[in-house]
Amino acid sequence: MTESSTHPVPLTVHVPLDAGRAYDILIGRELIETAGAQMAALGARRAAIVTDENVAALYGDRLRESLERAGLGSGVVTVAPGEGSKSYAGYAQVCDGLLALKVERGDLVVALGGGVVGDLAGFAAATLRRGVRFVQVPTSLLAQVDSSVGGKTGINAPLGKNLIGAFHQPRLVLADTAALDTLSEREMRAGYAEVAKYGLIADAGFFDWCESNWRGIFSGGPEREEAVAACCRAKAAVVTRDEREDGERALLNLGHTFGHALERLTGYDSARLVHGEGVAIGTALAFRFSARLGLCPGQDAGRVANHLALAGLPTRLQAVPGGCGDADALLDAMAQDKKVRDGALTFILARGIGQSFIAPGIDRAEVRAFLQGELAADPRP
Ligand SMILES: NC(=O)c1ccc[n+]([C@@H]2O[C@H](COP(=O)([O-])OP(=O)(O)OC[C@H]3O[C@@H](n4cnc5c(N)ncnc54)[C@H](O)[C@@H]3O)[C@@H](O)[C@H]2O)c1
Numbered sequence: 001m002t003e004s005s006t007h008p009v010p011l012t013v014h015v016p017l018d019a020g021r022a023y024d025i026l027i028g029r030e031l032i033e034t035a036g037a038q039m040a041a042l043g044a045r046r047a048a049i050v051t052d053e054n055v056a057a058l059y060g061d062r063l064r065e066s067l068e069r070a071g072l073g074s075g076v077v078t079v080a081p082g083e084g085s086k087s088y089a090g091y092a093q094v095c096d097g098l099l100a101l102k103v104e105r106g107d108l109v110v111a112l113g114g115g116v117v118g119d120l121a122g123f124a125a126a127t128l129r130r131g132v133r134f135v136q137v138p139t140s141l142l143a144q145v146d147s148s149v150g151g152k153t154g155i156n157a158p159l160g161k162n163l164i165g166a167f168h169q170p171r172l173v174l175a176d177t178a179a180l181d182t183l184s185e186r187e188m189r190a191g192y193a194e195v196a197k198y199g200l201i202a203d204a205g206f207f208d209w210c211e212s213n214w215r216g217i218f219s220g221g222p223e224r225e226e227a228v229a230a231c232c233r234a235k236a237a238v239v240t241r242d243e244r245e246d247g248e249r250a251l252l253n254l255g256h257t258f259g260h261a262l263e264r265l266t267g268y269d270s271a272r273l274v275h276g277e278g279v280a281i282g283t284a285l286a287f288r289f290s291a292r293l294g295l296c297p298g299q300d301a302g303r304v305a306n307h308l309a310l311a312g313l314p315t316r317l318q319a320v321p322g323g324c325g326d327a328d329a330l331l332d333a334m335a336q337d338k339k340v341r342d343g344a345l346t347f348i349l350a351r352g353i354g355q356s357f358i359a360p361g362i363d364r365a366e367v368r369a370f371l372q373g374e375l376a377a378d379p380r381p
């Protein structure tokens with residue numbers, strides 16, 4: 001039996017960028033087994049895998065063997081798991097590791113892991129020898145539905161999230177949905193915050209579907225592939241229209257102005273808060289803030305928070321372990337957001353579920369009063 005006949009045909013989402021930068025996202029079970037053949041088809045002869053210790057132990061050998069079967073030589077650079085690796089030190093470690101492997105411009109850098117590895121390896125690939133091709137093999141739900149697509153790469157600075165980075169599109173994305181079988185429940189939930197986001201931005205029907213089908217995504221039913229494909233299609237469409245976030249791509253930041261501030265205030269400590277949890281709290285806040293401003297029905301804000309809470313996600317500032325500081329600390333952190341224009345905050349707000357919009361020039365005093373109310377409120381969803 002040939003390799004390809006042992007597995008069902010994967011779903012494909014195409015990202016039709018111009019200037020030779022179009023690529024495919026393949027979604028299906030056991031894609032790591034055939035990854036080598038896919039990468040050989042890109043014309044590469046060698047690949048350098050960047051991964052973290054958890055993912056290396058689970059899938060590192062499988063990927064290397066697949067590369068070997070396809071005639072590709074490979075080396076590995078392994079970082080510590082968690083957001084702490086998306087740092088200046090983590091970036092130096094990956095670049096030095098890739099240089100020690102003598103990675104050339106014709107080689108491939110392969111990000112095998114979650115969004116941390118994808119962002120970090122992608123940024124190293126964008127800058128190493130001024131640009132090496134890279135492939136995403138996302139192994140977390142969050143990475144499969146969001147971070148592996150669209151070319152945002154980078155690291156965190158002590159003063160803010162993802163403040164150092166580059167746009168560098170992958171040449172191929174291989175989302176092996178069977179890999180999610182080993183993901184922890186907490187990380188599955190965190191990724192689910194970004195899944196729900198795609199419904200909340202512009203697709204109320206998809207949010208309805210999520211409310212009925214989220215358990216199938218977690219348990220590995222066909223809903224998992226459907227959800228990954230739906231999110232990738234939605235993201236690919238936005239990225240194709242606005243690759244460098246001159247306009248509508250900012251919508252993908254729903255929940256992130258608050259969420260990124262929380263990640264900075266918790267010191268990028270994955271034990272306290274992971275990205276998806278920050279996004280969940282930030283999304284619930286964005287909807288409640290929209291309701292407070294009279295833009296969105298309070299009922300919709302309640303529905304969003306209830307669904308996130310049902311899926312096991314935090315929706316309140318009080319849920320941040322160890323606390324997140326006061327309203328001024330949050331405002332100070334949000335002042336570093338990349339959507340700030342002329343010193344004023346831009347938020348992604350909503351007129352209802354599936355009706356998000358970009359709201360520039362939001363008054364700081366309004367945000368402070370909202371946050372003070374949130375910090376004093378009943379901490380239930
Ligand atoms: N570039 C983008 O467009 C974009 C989009 C969304 C998020 N992000 C970034 O992604 C990062 C978060 O990504 P994440 O949630 O994947 O976190 P992560 O990369 O830290 O992965 C989460 C944890 O799961 C483990 N893991 C990954 N795959 C596994 C598997 N199959 N089995 C068992 N364990 C596994 C990892 O070792 C890690 O401990 C953040 O830094 C965020 O800023 C980037």
Ligand SMILES: O=C(O)C(=O)C[C@@H](O)[C@H](O)[C@H](O)COP(=O)(O)O
Binds near residue numbers: 152161249
């Ligand atoms: O791809 C995008 O654009 C996004 O905003 C997706 C987000 O989920 C992701 O967390 C992204 O890294 C945030 O981008 P940033 O520009 O706010 O750092």
Ligand SMILES: [Zn+2]
Binds near residue numbers: 146194256275279
């Ligand atoms: Zn995100």
